[in-house]
Amino acid sequence: MRPLDATEVLNVWEHGLNQPTLERALILIAAACPELDSDAVAKLSIGARDARLLQLREWMFGSQLLNTAQCPQCGERVEWEGETTELHIQAVDDADSAEEFNLEVDGYRLRFRLLTSMDIAAVMAAAQSDSNIGSTALIKRCVVSADRTGKACDLADLPQHTLDALSQQIEKLDPQAEIRTELTCPECSHQWEVLLDIASFLWIEINNWAERTLRTVHRLASAYGWTEREILILSPVRRQLYLGMVNR
Ligand SMILES: [Zn+2]
Numbered sequence: 001m002r003p004l005d006a007t008e009v010l011n012v013w014e015h016g017l018n019q020p021t022l023e024r025a026l027i028l029i030a031a032a033c034p035e036l037d038s039d040a041v042a043k044l045s046i047g048a049r050d051a052r053l054l055q056l057r058e059w060m061f062g063s064q065l066l067n068t069a070q071c072p073q074c075g076e077r078v079e080w081e082g083e084t085t086e087l088h089i090q091a092v093d094d095a096d097s098a099e100e101f102n103l104e105v106d107g108y109r110l111r112f113r114l115l116t117s118m119d120i121a122a123v124m125a126a127a128q129s130d131s132n133i134g135s136t137a138l139i140k141r142c143v144v145s146a147d148r149t150g151k152a153c154d155l156a157d158l159p160q161h162t163l164d165a166l167s168q169q170i171e172k173l174d175p176q177a178e179i180r181t182e183l184t185c186p187e188c189s190h191q192w193e194v195l196l197d198i199a200s201f202l203w204i205e206i207n208n209w210a211e212r213t214l215r216t217v218h219r220l221a222s223a224y225g226w227t228e229r230e231i232l233i234l235s236p237v238r239r240q241l242y243l244g245m246v247n248r
Pocket of ligand 1 (some may be wrong): 071072073074075076185186187188189190
């Protein structure tokens with residue numbers, strides 16, 4: 001995995017414009033991880049995927065995160081600040097999704113793998129025709145085989161309690177899949193935990209950056225006659241300085 005330069009980020013942004021968030025995250029990782037083919041990128045566990053997105057975020061925009069959340073008790077909009085370095089709980093090379101694990105619970109023996117973007121895409125597609133499909137369907141996709149007292153059993157027969165235990169186990173093995181942070185409301189002192197959806201968060205930042213950058217290219221190209229390529233290989237500091245001179 002390596003950082004992307006300005007031209008590459010713009011290409012990713014353009015390519016991802018009309019795609020769903022899930023697809024955008026995969027396009028971004030594929031560009032930054034030439035060592036992985038597109039199938040391997042889609043099969044990264046959600047934790048492994050999000051660890052990579054956090055790393056990319058740090059390279060592109062630094063480690064400081066500013067976000068807002070709404071207090072579930074009084075509805076106050078709360079601004080919060082965090083560091084990506086504090087949210088990094090899984091190493092970038094961790095959690096190979098092809099790896100299989102075992103869990104024995106309630107007399108069932110389950111063989112399973114971690115949740116991937118492909119699972120989420122499949123369940124989202126199914127949910128369009130059947131709105132009852134949800135987290136249970138997602139967990140079931142991770143089960144490679146299940147048996148009870150040596151006899152193979154059908155996924156449909158697994159009790160909810162067993163699936164819940166499996167869900168907890170997957171979360172433990174792939175901790176970066178849920179990026180949580182504790183917040184306290186300044187209005188009512190209510191404390192709660194928010195989840196950071198790094199894929200959506202990063203895309204919004206990339207979108208803002210791309211629009212700003214294209215405007216800068218337009219201004220500098222108009223003023224100096226440089227090509228887009230020539231402008232994009234300038235460091236951000238130089239682009240900003242030239243822009244300041246043009247705007248003067
Ligand atoms: Zn509150």
